[in-house]
Amino acid sequence: MAPEARFVEEPVIGDELIHQGLGGLLFWGDDSALDEDSHVERLLDRISNGVLADDRRSAMTQLQQVVAESSSAQLAFGAMGFPVLLSVLKEESDDDEMIRGALETLVSALTPIDTVMGQKNEIRPATMNSDLLSRESESIPLLLSLLSEDDFYIRYYTLQLLTALLTHSPNRLQEAILSTPRGITRLMDMLMDREVIRNEALLLLTYLTREAEEIQKIVVFEGAFEKIFSIIKEEGGSDGGVVVQDCIELLNNLIRNNASNQMLLKETIGFEPLISILKLHRGSAYNFTQQKTINLVHALETVDVLLMGGPEGEPTRDANRLSNQAAFAQNRILDHLLMLGAESQWAPVTVRCKALRCIGSLVIKNSQNCDAVASKLVGEEPHAEPALNAILRIILRTSISQEFTAANYVFKCFCEKNADGQAMLASAMTQPNSISQRNLQDDGTLSFGSMLLQALVTIEKNEELEVLQVKLDAAMTPLGSPEPLLHRLVKYVAFAASTKTKDNDQTNTNGSRDGSYIQPIILQLLVTWLADCPNAVCCFLDAPSHLTYILDLISGSHACVFARGLASLILGICVLHNNSNENGRDSFAIVDAISQKIGLTSYFAKFDELQKIFKSHFSTSAPVKLPTRSSSASMLDSEEVENDGLDPMQGSPVLAAIIDPTFVNFVRRLEGEIREKVVDTYSRTRNQDAAVPAELEQRNGEVDRDYIARLKSFLEKQCHDMQDLLTRNATLAEELVRTAGSGALEAITEKPSSGRERLQSEALRHELHGAARQLETLKVQKAKIEEEAGYYRNMTGKLEADLKSLSDAYNSLEQDNYRLESEVKSLRKGGNSPHYDLEAIKAEARDEAQKESEVELNDLLVCLGQEQSKVEKLSTRLVELGEDVDKLLEGIGDDAGLPDEEDDGGD
Amino acid sequence: MSYAYLFKYIIIGDTGVGKSCLLLQFTDKRFQPVHDLTIGVEFGARMITIDNKPIKLQIWDTAGQESFRSITRSYYRGAAGALLVYDITRRETFNHLASWLEDARQHANANMTIMLIGNKCDLAHRRAVSTEEGQQFAKEHGLIFMEASAKTAQNVEEAFINTAATIYKKIQDGVFDVSNESYGIKVGYGGIPGPAGGRDGSSSQAGGCCS
Ligand SMILES: Nc1nc2c(ncn2[C@@H]2O[C@H](COP(=O)(O)OP(=O)(O)OP(=O)(O)O)[C@@H](O)[C@H]2O)c(=O)[nH]1
Numbered sequence A: 001m002a003p004e005a006r007f008v009e010e011p012v013i014g015d016e017l018i019h020q021g022l023g024g025l026l027f028w029g030d031d032s033a034l035d036e037d038s039h040v041e042r043l044l045d046r047i048s049n050g051v052l053a054d055d056r057r058s059a060m061t062q063l064q065q066v067v068a069e070s071s072s073a074q075l076a077f078g079a080m081g082f083p084v085l086l087s088v089l090k091e092e093s094d095d096d097e098m099i100r101g102a103l104e105t106l107v108s109a110l111t112p113i114d115t116v117m118g119q120k121n122e123i124r125p126a127t128m129n130s131d132l133l134s135r136e137s138e139s140i141p142l143l144l145s146l147l148s149e150d151d152f153y154i155r156y157y158t159l160q161l162l163t164a165l166l167t168h169s170p171n172r173l174q175e176a177i178l179s180t181p182r183g184i185t186r187l188m189d190m191l192m193d194r195e196v197i198r199n200e201a202l203l204l205l206t207y208l209t210r211e212a213e214e215i216q217k218i219v220v221f222e223g224a225f226e227k228i229f230s231i232i233k234e235e236g237g238s239d240g241g242v243v244v245q246d247c248i249e250l251l252n253n254l255i256r257n258n259a260s261n262q263m264l265l266k267e268t269i270g271f272e273p274l275i276s277i278l279k280l281h282r283g284s285a286y287n288f289t290q291q292k293t294i295n296l297v298h299a300l301e302t303v304d305v306l307l308m309g310g311p312e313g314e315p316t317r318d319a320n321r322l323s324n325q326a327a328f329a330q331n332r333i334l335d336h337l338l339m340l341g342a343e344s345q346w347a348p349v350t351v352r353c354k355a356l357r358c359i360g361s362l363v364i365k366n367s368q369n370c371d372a373v374a375s376k377l378v379g380e381e382p383h384a385e386p387a388l389n390a391i392l393r394i395i396l397r398t399s400i401s402q403e404f405t406a407a408n409y410v411f412k413c414f415c416e417k418n419a420d421g422q423a424m425l426a427s428a429m430t431q432p433n434s435i436s437q438r439n440l441q442d443d444g445t446l447s448f449g450s451m452l453l454q455a456l457v458t459i460e461k462n463e464e465l466e467v468l469q470v471k472l473d474a475a476m477t478p479l480g481s482p483e484p485l486l487h488r489l490v491k492y493v494a495f496a497a498s499t500k501t502k503d504n505d506q507t508n509t510n511g512s513r514d515g516s517y518i519q520p521i522i523l524q525l526l527v528t529w530l531a532d533c534p535n536a537v538c539c540f541l542d543a544p545s546h547l548t549y550i551l552d553l554i555s556g557s558h559a560c561v562f563a564r565g566l567a568s569l570i571l572g573i574c575v576l577h578n579n580s581n582e583n584g585r586d587s588f589a590i591v592d593a594i595s596q597k598i599g600l601t602s603y604f605a606k607f608d609e610l611q612k613i614f615k616s617h618f619s620t621s622a623p624v625k626l627p628t629r630s631s632s633a634s635m636l637d638s639e640e641v642e643n644d645g646l647d648p649m650q651g652s653p654v655l656a657a658i659i660d661p662t663f664v665n666f667v668r669r670l671e672g673e674i675r676e677k678v679v680d681t682y683s684r685t686r687n688q689d690a691a692v693p694a695e696l697e698q699r700n701g702e703v704d705r706d707y708i709a710r711l712k713s714f715l716e717k718q719c720h721d722m723q724d725l726l727t728r729n730a731t732l733a734e735e736l737v738r739t740a741g742s743g744a745l746e747a748i749t750e751k752p753s754s755g756r757e758r759l760q761s762e763a764l765r766h767e768l769h770g771a772a773r774q775l776e777t778l779k780v781q782k783a784k785i786e787e788e789a790g791y792y793r794n795m796t797g798k799l800e801a802d803l804k805s806l807s808d809a810y811n812s813l814e815q816d817n818y819r820l821e822s823e824v825k826s827l828r829k830g831g832n833s834p835h836y837d838l839e840a841i842k843a844e845a846r847d848e849a850q851k852e853s854e855v856e857l858n859d860l861l862v863c864l865g866q867e868q869s870k871v872e873k874l875s876t877r878l879v880e881l882g883e884d885v886d887k888l889l890e891g892i893g894d895d896a897g898l899p900d901e902e903d904d905g906g907d
Numbered sequence B: 001m002s003y004a005y006l007f008k009y010i011i012i013g014d015t016g017v018g019k020s021c022l023l024l025q026f027t028d029k030r031f032q033p034v035h036d037l038t039i040g041v042e043f044g045a046r047m048i049t050i051d052n053k054p055i056k057l058q059i060w061d062t063a064g065q066e067s068f069r070s071i072t073r074s075y076y077r078g079a080a081g082a083l084l085v086y087d088i089t090r091r092e093t094f095n096h097l098a099s100w101l102e103d104a105r106q107h108a109n110a111n112m113t114i115m116l117i118g119n120k121c122d123l124a125h126r127r128a129v130s131t132e133e134g135q136q137f138a139k140e141h142g143l144i145f146m147e148a149s150a151k152t153a154q155n156v157e158e159a160f161i162n163t164a165a166t167i168y169k170k171i172q173d174g175v176f177d178v179s180n181e182s183y184g185i186k187v188g189y190g191g192i193p194g195p196a197g198g199r200d201g202s203s204s205q206a207g208g209c210c211s
C-alpha cells in the first residue's frame, strides 16, 4: 500500500544502514542490538537537533527504513523516539514532508515484523510501541487533527496509525477519541474522502464501533447511515466488492445492540436502502460470486436483527418488532426475500437459508405479514405458485439440513400462536387447485399435490413410482370441488407409507432409507396444524376413513416408531381439540375407537416410545449441534455434525433437524394434556348430569303418573350410561387380558366390534334379571359378611387377651432386666475402689476368670500377700546390703502379674 | 418518510433541569415524574410542519452530568439547533448558563440557533429565577427565550417549533449552505431543493451498477 514513488528522490541509502539492517537480522546478538540502539539514537539526534532541513529529512527516511526492518530497532525507537517525532508532528506542520516521514516512521514502528527467529515469548516491539504511543496523552488528539491536513499521505498514514493503535489498545483509543472534541466528526469526514482514504476510514470505524455504544451513537449522529448507504449504492450494491461488505459490517455494528440507533434508522432513513441491497439486478441474478454471497448474507443479517425488534431484554422489544415488521413489509421486502430464499435457483445455500429465516422473522406473531406471505405467489405466470408451496417444497425436497431447518422455521413462525394463520395455511394451500385446474394441460404448473409427489419421486429415485404418481394425480385433480389440503396430506402419509413398504421389500438389503422421513414429516406437519385448532380437527375428521387410517397406522407394524408416535399425537389432538357434537366424531367416539382398536395402555405406550426417541436423539447429537446452528459462518460444520448424528433418527439428517427443542417441548406439553383429557373422557359418561338420589323421591304435589314417567326416563338414562360403562369395562377387561400376554385370546381381540354387540344384548338382559339376582347375591353376601364379622370379633377378643398376657410377661422381663442392670452398676462401682496394682490384677483375673473359680483367685491373692511379705523381708535385707530397693521394686511391682517375663522386664 | 428538511437538535443544560422530560413531552406527549438520569445521549424524532412544509426533527437529548461532557460535546458541531435548558426553581442551573454557552461557542458551528428555556414554570411558588432575568440573559447573548413546563406541556411544542422556524428562516435568507450537512440540516427527498442547489453527484452515478 505504501506509495512507492516517494523515495525515488532519495536514491542513496547509506551502506552503513544496509549493513546494520542485515546484521540485526542475521546475527541477533547483543552487539548488533547495541549498534542498532546507538544508530537509532544518532538518527533521532539528527532529527531533533539538525540544522539543515535536508539532513533532517534524510535522517527521518533512514529511521523509517531501519524501524521497518528490524525488531530491535523498533525496540530502540520505542525507548526514545516518541517525544522526538511527536514534537515534529506538533511543531512542523508547515513541513509536509517531515510530517509524512514522521507518520510513516510511526506506522512502521507499530507494524509487527515477522521475525525469522520466531521468539514467541518475547514482547513484540510493535505491540509495546503501540501501547507507549497510546499512553502519550496528546498523541491521539494530535493525530485526529492531522486528519484535516490537505496532504493525502498525511491523512492516509494517520488513518493507518490510528488503526494500528486501535488493534493493539482499543480501549485507550476509544476513550481518547471520545474525549477529543470533533474526533469522530473528523473520522466521519474521511468517509467522504478519496477512495483509498475512505476504505481505510471504513475499517477504522468498524473496529471502533464494535463495542463502544457511545461511539456508535455519535457515528450515527454524524450521518453514518446516509454515508454507508451512499457508498454501498456507489459500489453497486450486493454486486460491489469488499468495500460493500465493510459497509454492511459497520452498519451491523451500529445497530446490533443499539436500540436507539435502530430507531433512528427507521425514523429518519427507513429500511428502503437496506432492502435495495437485497434486490437482484437483472443480469446479475444468476451470478453469485463469493463476495456477493457474503454481502447478501451480511445484509440479511442486518434485516434479521431489525426484525427481532432490538437487543434482548429491552422493554420495548415487542413493540419495536411489530413496527419494524410493518415497515419492512411496507417496503415489499417479502418479494426480495422470496426471490433469494425460494425462487432463485442460483442463490447459494447460505443466502437461501438466511433469507428464509428472515421470512420467518417477518411473519412471526404478525398476522398482517402472515396474510401477506400466504397470499403471495412466486414465479412468473403461467408458472406462478403460492409462496408457501414453494417453501414447503424446500422442506420436502432439500437434502441440506440447514435449508430444511430454515424452511421449517418459516412454517413454525407462520403457525405460532395463530389459529387463524393455521386455518389460513389450509385455505392458501388449496388455492393452487384452481390454478392447476385452469392450466390442467400445462405440465409446468405443479399443483401442491403433484409437487409433493415429485418431491417423493426425486427422493426415492424409484422409477416405478411414476405410475403411482399418474394414478394419484388423475384421481385427485378432476374433482369438482377442491379437496381440502388436509385430506390430501393424509393421502400423502398413506402414500409415503406404501412406497416405503415397497421400497423396503425391494431394497432392504442395501438399506435405502432416504424416503423414510417423508411420512414422519407430513405427520409432524399434521400435528402442528391440528394442535390448538378445532376447525382443522373438524376438517380432518370429516372423512371417516382418516380416523381408521391413523388407527391402522398406529396399530400396524409397517410404520416406524417415530411415525406411530406422531400418529398417536394426532389422535390425541382429535380428542383434545375436538369441539364437535356429532355422533361418531366427538371426543368420546375417538377415545372409544382408541381403546377398542389399540387399547389405552399400548396407546399411551406410543408416547413413551416417542419420548425415548427424543431422549436418545438429544443425548447423542444435541450438545454439539445446537450452538452452531444459528451462525451462518459455521453452517458447514454443523452440517457435518448432523450427518454424524444420524443414528437416533434411523437414517435422516432431516429428521434430526426437525426434532428441535421447540417441537420436543411442544410434544411434551401436548402429551400431558392428551393423557389427562383421554382419561377424563374415558371415565365420564356421555351425559354430564349424574343422577342425584334426592330426585327419586316423589315431589310434593307430583302426580303419580308424572312421577312414574320421570322415573322411567331417569331409568332409561341410567340404562344408557350403564351400557356405556359396561362396554368400556369389557374393553378394559379384554385389554387387561391382552396386555397380560395371553396369546390364546387373540381370536377374541381380533374382532372387538362383535364384543360390543354381544355386550349390548347382554346389557339388556342384565336390565331384566340383574336386579333380582343381585339382591339375592347381596343378601347372601351380607349374611356371609356378618358371619365373618362375628368370627373376626371373637378372634379379636382372643388376640387382645393374648396381647395382655404377653405384655405382662414383657413387663416382668423388663423389671428383671432393670434389677440386673443396677446390680451390674453397683458392682462396677465397687470394683473401682482397690488402690494399687488393680489393673494388673484385673487383667490377669480377666484371663483366669474364664478357666478358674473364685476360690482360685482367693488363693492367688493369698499367694500375693505371701509374696508381698517376702518382698518386704527381702527389701529390708537388701537395704541392709546397700541396694536401692525402690528402684528394684519399681520393676518388680510392674511385672507382678507376669512372673515369666520378670527377667526381661527387670533390666 | 419524506420531508422537505431535516434538522438536528441537541438539548443541553445542567442535570435534572428536565431535558429528557421536555423531549418526552414533545415526542410522546407524556410526562415522566421520576428522574431517570440520562446516560450519554438519547435519541428522539418527530415530524412538524413549518410554512406547509414537512420538517423532520432529529433530537439528541444529552446527559447534563459533568462526567458525560466529553461525550456530549461530540454532538455540538453537527446540530442546527440547541435547546439550552435551566430550571427556574434552581438558581445555580441559571448561573451555569454562561459556561454552557461557552462550550457551545467552542464546539458548535457559529450558525447554530439556540433557544433558552426556563423549565418547570408550573412550579411558580418555588421560583428562584425571574422571567425578566431569563429574558435579559437571552437578549445579551442573542438567544430566543421561553419559559416552559415539561409537566403541563406549556410552551413545549412552541419551543421546538419556534426553533425550527428560526432555522427555516435562516435557510430562506441563505445563511446556510444546505448542501453541507455539517450544519445539521439536510434537504429531504420529498422537499423542494434548497436555494443552494442539490447534493453532490455521487448518488446520480449510482444507477448503472449492473454488471
Ligand atoms: N414540576 C416539574 N417537574 C419537572 C419538569 N420537568 C422535569 N421535571 C422533573 O425534574 C426531574 C428531572 O427531569 P429530567 O428530564 O430527567 O432531567 P434531565 O435534565 O434530563 O437530567 P439529566 O438526564 O441528568 O441531564 C424529574 O424528576 C422530572 O419529573 C417540569 O416541567 N415541571
Ligand SMILES: [Mg+2]
Residues within 6 Å of the ligand: B019, B020, B021, B036, B037, B038, B061, B062, B063, B064
Ligand atoms: Mg435526561
